[in-house]
Amino acid sequence: xSSSTDIEQIITRLPTEFSSRIYYVALRKLRSxxxxxxxxxxxxxxxxxxxxAGSLRSPExxxxxxxxIARNVMMEEIRKSTRTDDIGDRDFxxxxxEPVDHTVRRAIEATFTRMQPRERDILRFVYFDDLTKExxxxxxxxxxxxxxxxxxxxxxxxxxxxxxxxxxxxx
Amino acid sequence: MDTESKVPxxxxxxxxxxxxxxxxxxxxxYVGGRLxxxxxxAFEEHFFACAECWDDVQTLQKFxxxxxxxxxxxxxEAPSPWKWAFAVAAVALIAFASWTLLVQIPRLESQLAAxxxxxxxxxxxxxxxxxKAEPNLPLLMLEASRADTATVLSVPAAAPRFAIWVxxxxxxxxxxxxxxxxxxxxxxxxxxxxxxxxGALTAAVPSEKLLPGKYVARxxxxxxxxxxxxxxxxxx
Numbered sequence: 382x383s384s385s386t387d388i389e390q391i392i393t394r395l396p397t398e399f400s401s402r403i404y405y406v407a408l409r410k411l412r413s414x415x416x417x418x419x420x421x422x423x424x425x426x427x428x429x430x431x432x433x434a435g436s437l438r439s440p441e442x443x444x445x446x447x448x449x450i451a452r453n454v455m456m457e458e459i460r461k462s463t464r465t466d467d468i469g470d471r472d473f474x475x476x477x478x479e480p481v482d483h484t485v486r487r488a489i490e491a492t493f494t495r496m497q498p499r500e501r502d503i504l505r506f507v508y509f510d511d512l513t514k515e516x517x518x519x520x521x522x523x524x525x526x527x528x529x530x531x532x533x534x535x536x537x538x539x540x541x542x543x544x545x546x547x548x549x550x551x552x
Numbered sequence: 553m554d555t556e557s558k559v560p561x562x563x564x565x566x567x568x569x570x571x572x573x574x575x576x577x578x579x580x581x582y583v584g585g586r587l588x589x590x591x592x593x594a595f596e597e598h599f600f601a602c603a604e605c606w607d608d609v610q611t612l613q614k615f616x617x618x619x620x621x622x623x624x625x626x627x628x629e630a631p632s633p634w635k636w637a638f639a640v641a642a643v644a645l646i647a648f649a650s651w652t653l654l655v656q657i658p659r660l661e662s663q664l665a666a667x668x669x670x671x672x673x674x675x676x677x678x679x680x681x682x683x684k685a686e687p688n689l690p691l692l693m694l695e696a697s698r699a700d701t702a703t704v705l706s707v708p709a710a711a712p713r714f715a716i717w718v719x720x721x722x723x724x725x726x727x728x729x730x731x732x733x734x735x736x737x738x739x740x741x742x743x744x745x746x747x748x749x750x751g752a753l754t755a756a757v758p759s760e761k762l763l764p765g766k767y768v769a770r771x772x773x774x775x776x777x778x779x780x781x782x783x784x785x786x787x788x
Binding site for chain 2: 399401402405406444448466470481485486488490491493504505508509511532535539540543545
């Protein structure tokens with residue numbers, strides 16, 4: 382498909398473009414940070430071997446190609462852990478989510494200060510209680526569109542604060 | 553928030569998937585674990601190729617985790633100016649209360665205790681004008697006597713006052729009042745008399761109040777009972 386130079390350029394960009402995506406998907410499935418890191422490393426090794434072997438049809442197919450290999454590695458990891466690990470050695474991480482870092486927390490708090498108490502209630506119903514828009518609108522006596530607007534505004538505010546606090550930490 | 557935005561731009565087919573993902577809020581459903589496995593797989597394939605949807609996934613995951621964390625562990629809001637003002641007022645109030653409790657109240661209590669020990673002065677002039685040590689002050693010593701004799705005191709014309717001395721009856725409680733009568737008319741009343749260290753009642757009387765003549769002095773005790781009667785005569 383591509384010249385060896387193009388392949389090497391793709392290989393150079395691989396970690397930047399896919400590292401956190403692979404880790405995130407693996408962490409959701411395996412619920413173990415160490416297993417997710419293993420999956421990421423093994424995926425990169427196999428992707429690089431496959432690229433050098435000329436297995437990629439086109440550059441546009443690269444994301445699906447990387448995800449496909451990552452899924453294979455994850456399946457192997459699941460099989461391996463259920464077959465060989467003693468139950469006492471298993472890494473039972475309780476939650477796939479990363480611990481909330483200080484910047485995220487600050488951005489959430491800053492976002493909350495911009496919102497009315499009822500709007501904060503809506504956000505808790507959405508992201509803590511996992512209620513649907515329809516359930517929230519029924520419970521609070523508001524139209525579903527209002528729930529969507531509150532979420533949209535909160536996320537916009539959160540992005541702004543998160544970016545601002547992240548930049549401030551870099552300085 | 554996007555750390556991996558250099559993935560190739562979506563193809564026309566991907567555009568349809570992208571608009572579908574946006575309109576159906578698939579990123580939120582995926583992060584919340586509400587997609588069916590086949591839908592979740594399809595959306596993963598999409599955000600592996602779509603920088604915007606991957607950014608949405610990251611943002612929503614952080615936001616969701618943050619809201620859950622704050623809901624479970626409580627907020628730690630940055631103090632507002634009003635909170636600062638409230639804090640300053642609270643500190644001032646505590647300082648004032650401490651000062652009142654530790655300084656002001658003990659001081660007032662000690663003042664009150666002192667006020668209780670020292671009797672307040674009676675209003676008006678002292679009832680007993682006991683003369684200080686004055687040289688050549690004429691002294692009238694009153695003695696009870698059944699005889700119809702009167703103690704005579706010669707008061708020099710230059711003496712502005714003379715002293716009266718009378719032994720306090722031991723069976724009668726003070727304070728005493730000495731009433732001086734000229735005939736039937738009271739010419740002087742000396743109240744609130746207390747025995748001195750010699751057990752005597754003393755008082756100073758202005759000479760001008762008692763003109764030469766005969767007088768009767770009646771001594772009354774605390775209950776107003778007559779404790780003694782003394783006759784005397786003033787001469788110049």
